[in-house]
Amino acid sequence: MANNEEFFKKVVAHAKEYGFVFPSSEIYDGMSAVYDYGQLGVELKNNIKQYWWKSMVQMHENIVGLDSAIFMHPTIWKASGHVDAFNDPMIDNKDSKKRYRADVLIEDYVQKIEDKINKEVEKASKRFENFDETLYRQTNARVVEYQTKINSINERYVKAMTNNDLADIKNLILELGIVCPISGTKNWTDVRQFNLMFSTQMGSTAEGADVVYLRPETAQGIFVNFLNVQKSGRMKIPFGIAQIGKAFRNEIIARQFIFRMREFEQMEMQFFVRPGEELKWFAYWKEERMKWHRTICHNEKKYRFHDHEKLAHYANAATDIEFEFPFGFKELEGIHSRTDFDLSAHQKYSGKKLQYFDPELGESYVPYVVETSVGLDRIFLSVLTNAYEEEKLEDGSERVVLNIPAFLAPYKVAVLPLVKKDGMPEKAREILADLQENYQCQYDEKDAIGRRYRRQDAIGTPFCVTVDNQTFEDNTVTLRDRATMQQVRIDIKDIASHVDQKIKESKQFK
Numbered sequence: 213m214a215n216n217e218e219f220f221k222k223v224v225a226h227a228k229e230y231g232f233v234f235p236s237s238e239i240y241d242g243m244s245a246v247y248d249y250g251q252l253g254v255e256l257k258n259n260i261k262q263y264w265w266k267s268m269v270q271m272h273e274n275i276v277g278l279d280s281a282i283f284m285h286p287t288i289w290k291a292s293g294h295v296d297a298f299n300d301p302m303i304d305n306k307d308s309k310k311r312y313r314a315d316v317l318i319e320d321y322v323q324k325i326e327d328k329i330n331k332e333v334e335k336a337s338k339r340f341e342n343f344d345e346t347l348y349r350q351t352n353a354r355v356v357e358y359q360t361k362i363n364s365i366n367e368r369y370v371k372a373m374t375n376n377d378l379a380d381i382k383n384l385i386l387e388l389g390i391v392c393p394i395s396g397t398k399n400w401t402d403v404r405q406f407n408l409m410f411s412t413q414m415g416s417t418a419e420g421a422d423v424v425y426l427r428p429e430t431a432q433g434i435f436v437n438f439l440n441v442q443k444s445g446r447m448k449i450p451f452g453i454a455q456i457g458k459a460f461r462n463e464i465i466a467r468q469f470i471f472r473m474r475e476f477e478q479m480e481m482q483f484f485v486r487p488g489e490e491l492k493w494f495a496y497w498k499e500e501r502m503k504w505h506r507t508i509c510h511n512e513k514k515y516r517f518h519d520h521e522k523l524a525h526y527a528n529a530a531t532d533i534e535f536e537f538p539f540g541f542k543e544l545e546g547i548h549s550r551t552d553f554d555l556s557a558h559q560k561y562s563g564k565k566l567q568y569f570d571p572e573l574g575e576s577y578v579p580y581v582v583e584t585s586v587g588l589d590r591i592f593l594s595v596l597t598n599a600y601e602e603e604k605l606e607d608g609s610e611r612v613v614l615n616i617p618a619f620l621a622p623y624k625v626a627v628l629p630l631v632k633k634d635g636m637p638e639k640a641r642e643i644l645a646d647l648q649e650n651y652q653c654q655y656d657e658k659d660a661i662g663r664r665y666r667r668q669d670a671i672g673t674p675f676c677v678t679v680d681n682q683t684f685e686d687n688t689v690t691l692r693d694r695a696t697m698q699q700v701r702i703d704i705k706d707i708a709s710h711v712d713q714k715i716k717e718s719k720q721f722k
């Protein structure tokens with residue numbers, strides 16, 4: 213774990229040093245759980261967005277896009293259940309004055325026991341090479357003991373959460389002896405529910421301002437526009453509406469960098485289906501979305517499903533696609549079969565019909581919905597943590613490289629004159645101007661060529677094109693591949709087709 217923490221710190225530092233992610237308002241000492249994307253971060257983020265939009269909207273004739281406003285009528289959040297139930301249980305330590313999510317304190321405690329089990333098994337399996345029955349039995353007994361403890365904590369915790377029994381959650385924290393990591397004491401307040409929505413006022417106070425909320429998800433903007441899109445786009449069920457946009461949550465705990473933020477971006481798609489067909493479509497989207505993620509990170513062991521046993525009141529099936537971040541497997545995307553809960557609730561609260569006339573069945577109904585909902589920032593983090601590598605090279609030197617898949621890389625090509633004279637900069641700029649029509653490129657003439665290659669490795673540029681003396685003789689350049697560091701000589705007119713081919717290949721799941 214210590215190694216993973218160390219690794220994660222390096223990734224965060226690298227992201228800042230090279231202009232991917234900065235702490236927000238840094239010159240004013242920052243704001244917790246709010247981040248800004250720098251010059252490279254915005255490129256990577258845009259590439260992820262475009263890839264999602266293309267896969268979901270462009271490649272599906274029955275899915276269209278939407279860009280709804282962040283501010284919406286406050287009753288929408290009453291109908292959706294967010295005003296009454298979008299809460300996290302929080303607890304304060306009276307000595308450190310720090311606030312925690314009570315459920316996370318318990319989950320972390322359970323995680324520590326799981327880590328112990330893994331360590332125990334790992335240690336024993338090393339010694340099992342010479343099979344020792346006594347050791348085998350002892351390890352087995354300890355694992356069973358730990359597992360029984362985890363099961364009993366989980367059972368009590370789920371029961372307390374289901375019954376909203378906040379007193380028992382506090383009791384559990386006390387009985388487990390969980391201490392505040394800052395003060396080291398068990399001096400806890402009672403557990404209280406804390407609503408995660410940010411609110412503000414719309415209109416001047418003199419006129420009597422209304423409380424409005426910053427949307428905590430983009431999904432509701434889709435639901436309330438369901439009929440507008442269906443009618444104006446003549447959409448036939450099954451069809452989907454996709455949206456990318458900001459969402460805001462007043463998260464109690466702020467940690468793990470951009471994994472859990474107070475302002476973040478979601479990419480959501482609501483797929484409207486016939487009642488009774490939702491589980492078929494749920495299974496379809498579950499597989500589709502997993503396939504999509506695996507085109508981003510080709511190591512399939514980094515992903516897994518986590519099917520929900522305890523379902524939210526509006527869902528009849530739900531799963532998370534989890535990714536193995538340096539801090540463990542965590543939710544990347546949620547896929548939920550939301551029944552007709554949202555449309556029915558908006559129908560009830562607005563008094564307007566939100567039904568679809570199905571010409572094949574000859575009847576009207578409130579469609580059921582299967583939702584795919586992914587955090588853009590979390591994909592960004594998965595790409596970054598998966599890409600960061602420190603390599604020892606054969607000559608004994610080291611390089612830091614970001615192995616970002618070429619199709620997502622902020623810059624596709626760096627164009628470099630070997631030296632800053634003999635017409636090389638001019639020739640390089642000519643090539644740059646051509647390539648820039650199609651790709652985000654960078655021009656760099658400062659420092660020795662080796663250092664420039666390292667700089668491009670560190671920001672994940674898949675190709676470096678270098679103009680040298682030979683360029684003027686035969687119109688060729690060297691093209692260096694980030695992954696292999698191999699250079700080939702290539703005709704200037706072939707650069708674009710080579711880059712295109714490699715970008716295409718980088719998307720393919722092997």
Ligand code: GAP
Nearest residue numbers: 429431471472473476544545546585586587590
């Ligand atoms: N409309 C359903 C919905 O919002 P969710 O599981 O609460 O479901 C969906 O959120 C996704 O949004 C998550 O899987 C995660 O990727 C992302 N997400 C949620 N809260 C986040 C936060 N505080 N910071 C960054 N991403 C977040």
